[in-house]
Amino acid sequence: MGTQLTERVLDVSLDDNATNTDTLDSTRLYGVSCNSNHENGVPKDSTLKNRAPRKTIARKIIARKTKARNKLARNMRLREIRAQFRCRRALIDRCMPEAVVFRRTSSGNEAILEENPMADCPEDTVQDGGSVSGVMMVVATFEAPGVRRKVLKSTGVAINDYYIMTVAHAIWDSNFGLASSITVIRDIRADPSQENMRCVDAGAVHYQWARNPGDTSESTRKNDFAILHVSEPFHRGVQPMAYQEPPTHPTDVSIYGFPRGGPRLRYSTSHQVKYAPNVSGLLDHKGDTEYGSSGGPVVDISSGTAFGLHRGFAKKTQTTPLINKAVLLQVHGNDPHRFMQFIDDFTEENSTEDSSVIKGDEFCVGIWDAAFYR
Incomplete structure (x- = not known):
């Protein structure tokens, strides 16, 4: 039966x-x-x-x-x-690369702690010349054969007329690899028609992230860092943000982002944040975030200077509380200025005979030309 x-x-x-x-x-x-x-x-x-x-x-x-x-x-x-990275000769003068730099071929995890809730940034701060007018949404599109198209929205911050920094996982996915297209969009209150939208034509991702983006160890997560170059200068109203090394004394900070891919820039705060270099390669903070906040700057309230980029959270365990995490700038090789030098050299913009910039093997990542740099 x-x-x-x-x-x-x-x-x-x-x-x-x-x-x-x-x-x-x-x-x-x-x-x-x-x-x-x-x-x-x-x-x-x-x-x-x-x-x-x-x-x-x-x-x-x-x-x-x-x-x-x-x-x-x-x-x-x-x-x-x-496999693409394993089979390549990554060493440059017997040293590991610092970054994977890419350009257009010539032919992209958050926690709400309920301690410091998010709020919309005041409108005057996102308008032309505002203190956070340079904090923008990063939209990355991922495509791969046989897999459904994926669009990831995160956050980034302009550091000059052509460059914006964000976290690497916003544009280099553990399943899809490097995004096929990346755009940058301002707060809808400053640019309701998106006339100020810019397209990314080059960038650099830290080598430690690019070689194994699915790795969850702190040795990889602390290098979740990327710099992007746009094809034309940002709108003149965009105010670039200064950056610095993380302070070692307790600091009150604001964390900015576009949670849930919403069109308005929001922020939260965290008090007495302190970088402990001997304890962790990441920064702990208690500002509320949601997905879409990744890449948003962690800003010293007293100086208005960024020293970190929010990247996600660490789950609660028996010994540690639920806490948000940020990537730190100008430590662990997360050097915006140096990455901009790599991109300028690879794209032949402002190229100089700087002996400190060395290019390794060239190859392709999807539709992008790429090379190792140190």
């Missing part, structure tokens, strides 16, 4: 290569099993009420197989990204 029931389920499959596992899973979807509780291959009345239509079961089988295929495609893509 159990065989009779299995035959009923098999004709639901739309795949000629259906396995025994599919049959068993489909049988479970009926809410029945092949045992003595069935008569003539038909479930008793109590089970029959829960019996799903055959079309519904078929859709579930197809959805499960599609999900498995997509996961396989993502894993293959990640292996290709990692």
